[in-house]
Amino acid sequence: MSAKIVMHPFFAEHVGGNQVIDVAGSDIGECLAVLARQYPAIEKKLFDKHGQLRGYLEIYVNGKSTFPHELAHPIIDGDEIRIIVFGAGG
Amino acid sequence: MKERRGKDISTVPLTEEDRVRYGRQIIFPSFGEEGQQKLKQAHVLVAGIGGLGSPAAIYLACAGVGKLTLIDSDAVELSNLNRQILHGEEDIGEKKVFSAAQKLNKLNSTVELEPLVVRITAEGLPGLLHGIDLVMDCLDSMETRFILNEGCVKAGIPFIHGGVYGMLGEITTIIPRETPCFECIFPREVEGKTPLPIFGCTPALIASLQVMEAIKLLAGFGELLTGTMLYVNGEVMEFTTAPLQKNEGCRVCGGDTA
Numbered sequence: 604m605s606a607k608i609v610m611h612p613f614f615a616e617h618v619g620g621n622q623v624i625d626v627a628g629s630d631i632g633e634c635l636a637v638l639a640r641q642y643p644a645i646e647k648k649l650f651d652k653h654g655q656l657r658g659y660l661e662i663y664v665n666g667k668s669t670f671p672h673e674l675a676h677p678i679i680d681g682d683e684i685r686i687i688v689f690g691a692g693g
Numbered sequence: 694m695k696e697r698r699g700k701d702i703s704t705v706p707l708t709e710e711d712r713v714r715y716g717r718q719i720i721f722p723s724f725g726e727e728g729q730q731k732l733k734q735a736h737v738l739v740a741g742i743g744g745l746g747s748p749a750a751i752y753l754a755c756a757g758v759g760k761l762t763l764i765d766s767d768a769v770e771l772s773n774l775n776r777q778i779l780h781g782e783e784d785i786g787e788k789k790v791f792s793a794a795q796k797l798n799k800l801n802s803t804v805e806l807e808p809l810v811v812r813i814t815a816e817g818l819p820g821l822l823h824g825i826d827l828v829m830d831c832l833d834s835m836e837t838r839f840i841l842n843e844g845c846v847k848a849g850i851p852f853i854h855g856g857v858y859g860m861l862g863e864i865t866t867i868i869p870r871e872t873p874c875f876e877c878i879f880p881r882e883v884e885g886k887t888p889l890p891i892f893g894c895t896p897a898l899i900a901s902l903q904v905m906e907a908i909k910l911l912a913g914f915g916e917l918l919t920g921t922m923l924y925v926n927g928e929v930m931e932f933t934t935a936p937l938q939k940n941e942g943c944r945v946c947g948g949d950t951a
Contacts, residue, residue: 612935613924658890659858666880687879688924690856690863692889693745693833693896 606634606682613688617644626684631662632674634684649686661687705734705759711803715757728912729757735911736760738825740813740841742789743767744776744896745855745903746831751779752904753829754797758911760805761797764821765789766812776893813837818844827911829903830854831896833889835879842867842875843945853906855899859890860927862899865918865937866906869946872919877940877947898925 608624618624619642626641628634639646651657662673663685669676678684707729712719715729735758739750742765753761768788769780777789784792790808797806811817813832818840822828828845830852832838838854845852845867852867854875867874902923909915924933941947 612922612937613933615935616933659861663880685880688861688863690858690861690924691833691835691838692857692891693741693743693831693855 604629604678604680604682606678606680606684608634608638609683609685611686611688614645614648614686617648618642628678630674630678631664631669631676631684634678635674659689661689663687705730707733711757714801714803718756723914724908724912728908728914731912732757732908733759735826736762736824737827737829737907737911738762738764738821739829739831740764740837741831741833742777742779742793743773743831743833744857744891744893745900746829747777747779747793748897748900749829749831749855749903750793750797751800752901753907754801754804754806756904756908757801758804758907760807762807762809762821762825763790763793763797764809764811764813765793766810776891776896778893778897813840815840815843819848822848822850825850827907828852829907830856830875831900831903838875839879839881845869846874846946851910853903853910855896855903857889857891857895857899860892860895862895862925862927863922864899864902864906864925865920865922866910868917868919873937873939874943874946876945877943878922878937881944892927895925895927898927 605627608626610618610622626634626637628637635649656673662669664682707726718724719726719729737753737758739746739761742763768786769784769792771785779793779796788810790810794806794808822844828850830838846869849869855864906918910917920937922935922937
């Protein structure tokens with residue numbers, strides 16, 4: 604399945620300044636793996652050393668939250684995946 | 694980041710006590726007595742008196758901002774005390790704004806304090822913003838941030854956003870009709886997870902940066918963090934800035950440019 608990942612500005616320097624990146628995969632985990640192969644520096648920004656999605660990230664598909672099972676969320680053709688850095692506490 | 698001239702506010706005379714109390718900042722060349730007078734004239738609203746709001750209010754009060762309106766509807770809980778440094782064990786059960794006002798008055802009795810136990814709502818916000826020069830976003834709720842952002846954009850009041858998660862923090866200064874607004878940056882669907890992990894040192898750092906922005910903005914010197922988000926990731930001790938873009942389709946500020 605092909606999808607677009609809309610990158611948060613936090614990641615700009617790690618993805619060559621691209622705001623939208625085309626990826627393919629059957630779920631978000633696969634799409635992010637494709638992204639990380641294309642831009643290796645992004646992997647540490649997305650995942651901790653245990654391979655878990657970093658807690659301050661939120662992933663939305665077509666405007667809907669995928670929390671709490673973000674990486675397993677299925678993707679279909681044309682989906683828009685949006686990664687958001689979410690420092691919402693105060 | 695861009696240079697900005699100070700707000701044209703009438704100045705008030707400094708007392709001899711002011712000159713002594715604020716002497717170490719008055720001698721800063723771009724600030725001086727005029728900068729101190731501008732702070733003394735200013736009325737700042739601190740939205741949220743928790744992890745961010747506590748240090749923000751402390752440094753605003755100590756810097757000599759003339760009037761602080763403190764807004765929070767919550768009472769102090771034991772689980773707040775790792776980060777909300779205006780409150781102590783003896784304050785548990787007390788409304789945060791009253792606990793905070795008591796400590797702030799001890800730090801600087803010359804600052805006028807207006808503690809308000811209210812929830813920020815779209816209906817009530819315009820009245821709360823009357824006479825306010827600057828809003829400090831020290832909230833812990835995205836939903837309330839969207840309300841505050843929209844109110845500030847409509848009223849043309851600058852808004853300094855701060856947010857934290859664990860050891861990650863973010864800050865940007867939003868100037869209505871000049872910079873991207875909060876809703877340009879975050880889609881309204883953002884819900885978030887609760888409770889969020891927070892170390893007290895993270896909001897302390899971000900709030901200090903918010904107050905730096907506030908002092909520059911009110912006194913009219915330096916460069917502001919506008920159109921840019923600063924991220925501080927203490928877990929790997931990394932400071933990153935990212936440019937922010939105005940969303941021309943933004944429901945709140947889209948197409949509304951200077």
